[in-house]
Amino acid sequence: MALTGRIALVTGGAQGIGRAISEALLREGAKVALVDSNPEVARECRGRLEEAFGVGSSLFFECDVTDWAKLQEVFRKTVKHFGHLDIAINNAGINNEKDWQKTINVNLTSLIKGTYLALEHMSRENGKDGGVIINVSSMAAFMHSPHMPVYTATKYGVLGFTKAMAEASAVGNFGVRINVLCPAYVDTPLLQTIDEEDKMGRYFKYKEELRQSMHTYGILDPSLIADGMMMIIKDGSLNGAVMKITASKGIHFQNDEPMSA
Ligand SMILES: NC(=O)C1=CN([C@@H]2O[C@H](COP(=O)(O)OP(=O)(O)OC[C@H]3O[C@@H](n4cnc5c(N)ncnc54)[C@H](O)[C@@H]3O)[C@@H](O)[C@H]2O)C=CC1
Numbered sequence: 443m444a445l446t447g448r449i450a451l452v453t454g455g456a457q458g459i460g461r462a463i464s465e466a467l468l469r470e471g472a473k474v475a476l477v478d479s480n481p482e483v484a485r486e487c488r489g490r491l492e493e494a495f496g497v498g499s500s501l502f503f504e505c506d507v508t509d510w511a512k513l514q515e516v517f518r519k520t521v522k523h524f525g526h527l528d529i530a531i532n533n534a535g536i537n538n539e540k541d542w543q544k545t546i547n548v549n550l551t552s553l554i555k556g557t558y559l560a561l562e563h564m565s566r567e568n569g570k571d572g573g574v575i576i577n578v579s580s581m582a583a584f585m586h587s588p589h590m591p592v593y594t595a596t597k598y599g600v601l602g603f604t605k606a607m608a609e610a611s612a613v614g615n616f617g618v619r620i621n622v623l624c625p626a627y628v629d630t631p632l633l634q635t636i637d638e639e640d641k642m643g644r645y646f647k648y649k650e651e652l653r654q655s656m657h658t659y660g661i662l663d664p665s666l667i668a669d670g671m672m673m674i675i676k677d678g679s680l681n682g683a684v685m686k687i688t689a690s691k692g693i694h695f696q697n698d699e700p701m702s703a
């Protein structure tokens with residue numbers, strides 16, 4: 443997919459991985475709707491992006507993805523403003539083992555809603571022209587952690603949901619490629635949450651073990667995750683792909699065992 447004039451929507455787009463992919467998309471001539479619940483980071487991000495890529499290249503929506511009505515409105519306004527939607531990246535995510543129900547609501551429930559909204563505006567089922575969806579899981583979906591059990595559960599859920607939706611899209615001829623991306627540790631503010639007792643709750647006492655895990659496995663730059671997302675966006679053959687990104691192997695794919703008869 444060439445990106446000039448393509449329209450992307452990125453949840454959690456104002457910081458970290460979401461900001462990295464938003465900048466990468468803008469550099470390649472796409473237009474981006476950034477959806478984020480944090481007005482401070484969004485304001486700073488907006489200033490930088492408009493300075494670098496011009497006013498009008500991006501839209502900013504202050505929206506908590508758990509607010510269903512607001513999320514619907516954001517998708518609707520994006521399509522109304524730009525005319526169509528080609529790329530949806532469900533990236534917004536948190537780590538909060540204390541308020542674990544919020545973690546499920548943001549990381550999994552709202553990602554499912556974001557996927558369905560993207561299909562509403564992209565699927566041939568609805569007379570649209572197709573597109574690509576990237577859902578962000580984690581290497582925690584392959585190497586579970588006793589320190590973040592609910593975060594881990596949400597990322598397992600994202601992995602399974604996305605693989606199933608990719609098959610549904612193929613069977614249903616949606617014309618939408620649906621793929622999942624599983625990064626290892628990435629150098630973003632999210633990683634700081636392991637030092638916050640109000641986020642780690644009962645698992646705060648394990649923070650040194652988590653630090654050791656980060657030391658063992660390395661911490662990636664957000665730009666590498668953006669590179670992986672770009673690969674998925676540009677490779678029209680990818681549907682149902684499980685992209686892993688680690689310090690040891692870089693960008694690579696999970697090769698699923700064939701389904702047994
Ligand atoms: N940082 C890491 O080590 C890893 C992160 N991931 C995943 O990557 C995704 C992005 O994470 P990071 O960029 O690291 O986090 P981050 O905390 O740096 O950025 C997340 C952005 O999402 C926004 N956000 C959070 N909750 C929101 C909500 N309810 N509605 C709208 N926006 C919301 C935040 O305001 C922030 O701007 C998440 O799904 C995370 O689970 C996966 C593997 C590793």
Ligand SMILES: CCCCCC(=O)/C=C/[C@H]1[C@H](O)CC(=O)[C@@H]1C/C=C\CCCC(=O)O
Nearest residue numbers: 537580581582585586587626633659688690
């Ligand atoms: C603050 C939340 C961020 C969590 C990021 C993440 O994905 C963590 C994954 C670790 C999990 O919690 C326990 C692990 O062992 C995971 C280690 C991460 C990557 C392993 C890379 C292995 C490899 O390089 O082959």
